[in-house]
Amino acid sequence: MIQIEGLRKAYHSRGRTVVAVDGVDLEVREGEVYGVLGRSGAGKSTLLRCVNLLERPDAGTVTVDGVDLTALPERRLRQHRQRIGMIHQHFALLSSRTVAGNVAFPLEVMGVDRRERAQRVAELLDLVGLGDRARAYPAQLSGGQKQRVGIARALAGRPTVLLSDEATSALDPETTASILELLRDLNRRLGLTILLITHEMEVVKRICDSAAVLREGRIVESGRVRDLLTRPGSALGQEIFRLGPPPDLPGTTIVDVTLPDDSAGRSFVADLARRYDVDVRILAGSIETVADGQAGRLRIALPGSAEVNEAPLRRLREAGLAVEVAR
Amino acid sequence: MTWADLGPLLWQGAKETGYMVGVSTVLTAIGGLLLGVLLVLTARGGLLAARPVHAALGLIVNIGRSLPFIILLVAIIPFTRALVGTTIGTAAAIVPLTVAAIPFFARIVETAIREVDRDVVAAARAMGASRPEIVFKVLLREARPGLVAGLTITVIALIGYSAMAGVVGGGGLGDLAIRYGYQRFENSVMVATVVLLVVFVQLIQSLGDLIVRWLSHK
Numbered sequence: 001m002i003q004i005e006g007l008r009k010a011y012h013s014r015g016r017t018v019v020a021v022d023g024v025d026l027e028v029r030e031g032e033v034y035g036v037l038g039r040s041g042a043g044k045s046t047l048l049r050c051v052n053l054l055e056r057p058d059a060g061t062v063t064v065d066g067v068d069l070t071a072l073p074e075r076r077l078r079q080h081r082q083r084i085g086m087i088h089q090h091f092a093l094l095s096s097r098t099v100a101g102n103v104a105f106p107l108e109v110m111g112v113d114r115r116e117r118a119q120r121v122a123e124l125l126d127l128v129g130l131g132d133r134a135r136a137y138p139a140q141l142s143g144g145q146k147q148r149v150g151i152a153r154a155l156a157g158r159p160t161v162l163l164s165d166e167a168t169s170a171l172d173p174e175t176t177a178s179i180l181e182l183l184r185d186l187n188r189r190l191g192l193t194i195l196l197i198t199h200e201m202e203v204v205k206r207i208c209d210s211a212a213v214l215r216e217g218r219i220v221e222s223g224r225v226r227d228l229l230t231r232p233g234s235a236l237g238q239e240i241f242r243l244g245p246p247p248d249l250p251g252t253t254i255v256d257v258t259l260p261d262d263s264a265g266r267s268f269v270a271d272l273a274r275r276y277d278v279d280v281r282i283l284a285g286s287i288e289t290v291a292d293g294q295a296g297r298l299r300i301a302l303p304g305s306a307e308v309n310e311a312p313l314r315r316l317r318e319a320g321l322a323v324e325v326a327r
Numbered sequence: 328m329t330w331a332d333l334g335p336l337l338w339q340g341a342k343e344t345g346y347m348v349g350v351s352t353v354l355t356a357i358g359g360l361l362l363g364v365l366l367v368l369t370a371r372g373g374l375l376a377a378r379p380v381h382a383a384l385g386l387i388v389n390i391g392r393s394l395p396f397i398i399l400l401v402a403i404i405p406f407t408r409a410l411v412g413t414t415i416g417t418a419a420a421i422v423p424l425t426v427a428a429i430p431f432f433a434r435i436v437e438t439a440i441r442e443v444d445r446d447v448v449a450a451a452r453a454m455g456a457s458r459p460e461i462v463f464k465v466l467l468r469e470a471r472p473g474l475v476a477g478l479t480i481t482v483i484a485l486i487g488y489s490a491m492a493g494v495v496g497g498g499g500l501g502d503l504a505i506r507y508g509y510q511r512f513e514n515s516v517m518v519a520t521v522v523l524l525v526v527f528v529q530l531i532q533s534l535g536d537l538i539v540r541w542l543s544h545k
Contacts, residue, residue, distance in 0.1 A: 052453050081455040092450035095545050096468050105464070106454040137544035157454075 001161060001193040002028040002051065007060035009046050020046040021057070022217035028161075028210070033187050033194045035204040035225075037236070038214035044197040047214065048165050051195065052084050053077060065160050082110055085154030089166035091146040093138040099125065099149050100134040106156040124152040128182065144175035151182065155190075162186075164196035168203060180206045201239055205290050211236060229295040232258055232322040241286040241297040246326040252301040253309045254283065258322035259296040268316055269300070276312050278302055299326065336503060337519055343417055343498035344527070348485045351424040355485070356478060358429040362388065363436025364462060374458050391430030396488045399427050400495060407495075420497025424488055432481045439473030440466050472543040479535025483528050500524055 004026040010019045020043040028034040038044040049055040051062055053069050062069045067080060093102050100121050107117045125131045128148040138146055147167060154162055164183070168176040184207045186192050196203065204211050204225065212222035213235045221228060221235050228236040237258065246254045259266055269280045280300050287296030302309045306325055316323045362384065368374050369381040394402065400423040407422040408414050443466055451465045467474070490501020500520045508517025 049449075054449055054452055078455040078457060081453055084453070086450065086453040088446050088450060090444075090446055092444065092446035094447060094465065094469060096471060096542070105451070108464070109451075109454055109456045109460060139545050153454075163453075 001030040001065060002026070002034075002195055003061075003063040004047075004051070005061050005063075007047065007050055007062065008058045009043075009050055009055060010058055019217050021050065024060070024214075024217070024219055026212060026219065026222065028193060028195050030193055031187070031191050032209040033184070033196070033207050035208035035211040036195070036197045036214050037199070037201065037204050037211055037239070038197070039199055042214045043217040044199075044214050045165060048163055048195070048197045051163055052081050052086060082106065082157040083159050083161070085157065085159035085162040087147065087150045087154050087162065087164050087167045089169050091138070091143075091150045091170075093146060093149055093153075095138055097137075098134065099130060099136050099138070099141070102138065102149055103152045103156055106153060110157060120156065121152075124155055127155070127186075128152045142175075143171050144178060147171065147175075147179050148182070151179075151186070155186070155192075160193060162192050162194045164194060164198075166198055167196065169198065169200065173202075176200075176202070177206070183207060204236070205240065205288060213239075225290055226293055226295065229290055230258055230260060230322060232256075232324050237295075237297065240288055240290070240295075243284045243286065243297060243299050246299065247283065248327070249301055251305075252281075252303055253306045253313075253325060254299060254301050254327040255309075255313065255316075256324045256326050257298045257300060257316065258324075259287065259294075259298060260320055268319060268321060271319075272302075272312050272315070275315065278309075278312065333515060333519060336507070336516070337500075337523060340498065340500040340503040340520065341523060343502075344486065344489055344500045347417055347420050347424060347489045347492060347497060347499055348482060351421050351428060351485055352478070352482050354421070354425040355428040355432050355481060358425065359432030359436055359481070360467075360474075362429060362433035363440065364466070366433060366437040367440045367466070368462070374461060388430040388433055391427065392434070394427075396423070396427050397491050397494065399423055400491060404495075415496040417492075417497050417499075419495050420489070420492035420499075423495075424485055424492070427488055428481055428485055431484060432477060435477030435480065436470075436474060439470040439477055442473055443469040472539045472545075475535060475538050475542060479532060479539075482531050482535075486524065486527060486531075500527075 004024055007021050007024040009021040010017050024047060036044050036047060046055055050057045051064065053062065057070065064080070064084060069077060069080060072080060094105065097105065103121045103124050104117050107120060112120065122131070125134055128151050130145060130148050130152065133141065133145065138149065141149065168179050171179060180203060183194060187194055198204065208225050210223060211225050211228065212219045228234045229240065231237065243256065272278055272280050280302060283299040283301055285296065285298040287294060302312060313323055366381065366384055369377045369384065371378065403423055403426060404414050407419050410422055411418050413419050447469065448461060448465060451461050489497070489499050492499055493502030493505055500523055504517050504520040507513040508520060
């Protein structure tokens with residue numbers, strides 16, 4: 001649904017050049033929620049703004065719904081933007097317009113007539129659960145309500161794609177959860193493809209099907225969230241399952257085990273104890289529900305050096321577990 | 328001087344001030360909005376970024392604002408004659424008043440529009456809005472409270488400037504205060520005109536505040 005190829009964008013100011021996006025390739029499939037995770041300054045905001053060409057990339061192409069946006073003249077580009085919704089961290093609502101007026105704005109831009117506009121606005125506000133606040137002004141709303149208005153406005157043009165620029169970063173955890181749920185729900189009910197950028201792992205955990213990790217303008221890994229989490233050495237996995245640096249325990253082998261999705265492989269502690277008569281010590285662990293499945297990592301200590309433990313480790317690998325010797 | 332003499336004088340002066348300030352306010356609002364919007368649009372990163380144009384407009388505005396009004400009034404006499412055919416009278420006073428107030432208001436317009444959230448402009452662009460739509464439906468509309476507050480300041484500045492219009496025979500309350508109150512030591516005229524001017528300014532400020540409050544939803 002969205003193909004980004006070879007995207008580059010640099011900023012020049014006072015003789016200095018900052019490369020914000022440095023050769024990014026990315027593909028978002030139809031109907032999925034795709035999260036780009038990165039710290040501030042990683043270039044994720046620039047990346048997102050290049051998708052609807054709010055920023056014009058220096059190089060590369062952006063194809064949305066089969067149309068190469070980078071090749072379009074201004075007028076056609078504006079028409080295509082109407083089919084790409086966008087929501088913003090600080091909501092970006094017009095303070096001089098009511099809730100209904102804000103949602104009507106994109107419809108006015110599209111040239112929808114007054115009667116149809118009113119009807120569509122009412123539908124959209126119902127969709128986001130704000131049917132009774134149509135005549136309120138944004139200043140009278142809570143952050144969560146403002147973002148709901150933002151979402152209703154973004155959906156006005158019946159977009160196939162929604163871009164989300166840190167849409168929950170200015171909200172408290174509870175409100176974040178409700179907005180994410182709404183996005184997930186819209187994704188499922190309307191088949192809306194969502195590309196979001198965030199610095200919050202929570203967002204990726206809760207609603208993303210796929211994700212990419214962006215560092216210094218480059219994608220360091222990308223793929224389905226579940227695959228990434230069960231892949232040893234994954235940057236996303238390390239972010240989610242924060243086991244910290246391994247402790248110094250002389251005479252032991254410390255091993256990080258990535259747990260598989262199914263629960264069958266999880267009885268390995270008892271299995272090792274029975275089979276090799278070793279005391280398996282659990283040092284740290286983290287199990288999270290991600291993308292409707294469970295994934296986790298467990299750090300265990302086995303007595304003796306890695307050579308001594310060769311057989312147990314092989315046993316774990318044969319059972320389909322990803323095993324890394326941490327120390 | 329009795330109240331019977333004073334009354335018609337004051338009435339005449341008030342009418343002249345009202346006329347001069349009224350007409351120049353309308354012209355200033357139009358000219359200042361246009362110039363202010365152009366200043367914003369042509370600025371770096373603006374919707375019509377053009378640095379030489381921006382610099383030229385900025386220079387014109389600054390020159391206009393540097394000249395003391397009394398100097399401007401005299402300096403542009405040839406321009407006034409070319410425009411309205413005369414250099415004396417109320418109509419002739421409107422020209423320098425407008426020329427002085429446009430740059431003043433243009434800067435206020437520029438500042439008010441700059442206050443509009445950049446994200447909101449980005450959002451409008453993301454929705455496919457065209458440049459005119461962004462200017463009229465987003466920038467000017469969102470800046471409305473600031474624009475009205477700025478126009479109020481401008482009108483009051485115009486009332487102040489109009490006191491000097493007597494130099495070109497423009498008349499008005501300020502002129503009355505100078506000719507009768509100052510030059511002829513008619514203290515009653517001085518006091519009456521000052522009181523009237525205070526009332527004018529007060530009314531305009533209150534009206535401005537009222538409109539700002541009505542427009543503002545922040």
